[in-house]
Amino acid sequence: MSPPPKAQPPAFSPKEFRSALGMFATGVTIVTATTAEGQPIGLTANSFNSVSLDPPLVLWSLARAAASLPAFSTGSHYAIHILAADQKLLAEKFAIKGADRWSGVDYATGVGNAPLITGAAAIFECFNRSRYEEGDHVIFVGEVERVTYKPGAAPLLFHGGRFYTELPL
Incomplete structure (x- = not known):
């Protein structure tokens, strides 16, 4: 039996890949949790997506090199916040490494x-259901236990x- 096929090496640079990914417009989220020591942690992420309606599942991903990975990996819950248009400064604040977020x-x-x-604009309160290591990131799947949102935000x-x-078309 022959081994399964593998992907060919990329025909582009990491910079080209990142630039191409930037063409996909996304929402902006902040993912938060509490460490085992009771400290709040959080980070800005745009790697958010719905997975399932039944059960209600969402996903996001975090770099393996992130200092917060152990807390997110071992904690029971986290919250994903879809930011409102007036929260740009908050998104920037939670994206800075080493800042007092x-x-x-x-x-x-x-x-x-x-x-x-x-x-x-919306908050998904999630049970930390599963994690998948892929490439240089960990994909988190959360089972949504509570959701709140502001209609029209x-x-x-x-x-x-x-x-x-x-801007509506």
Whole structure:
């Protein structure tokens, strides 16, 4: 029996790949949790997607090199916040390595002690159902236990390295 086929080496540079990925406009999220020591953690991510309606599942991914990976991997819950258009500064703050991300941030505590940031367009409170290691990232699948959202809220969007808000066509 012959071995399974493998993908050919890429015919593009990492920079070209990143630039091509930037052509896909995404929403902007902040994913939050609490460490085993009770400290809030969070990061900006645009790798969010729905998976299933029954059961309600969503996914996001995190670099294996991220300092927060152990906390997200071992914690029971996390919250995914779809940011509203007026939360650009918050998205930038939670994207900076080494910054005091929680200074001045208004939040409550949700399921599994996950911080819930005030003002988000939607929040998915998730049980940390499964993780898959692929390439240089870990894919997290969360089972949504609670959802809140603001009907009609304008989302924060990201495309080509810049932030945008929606404009209906």
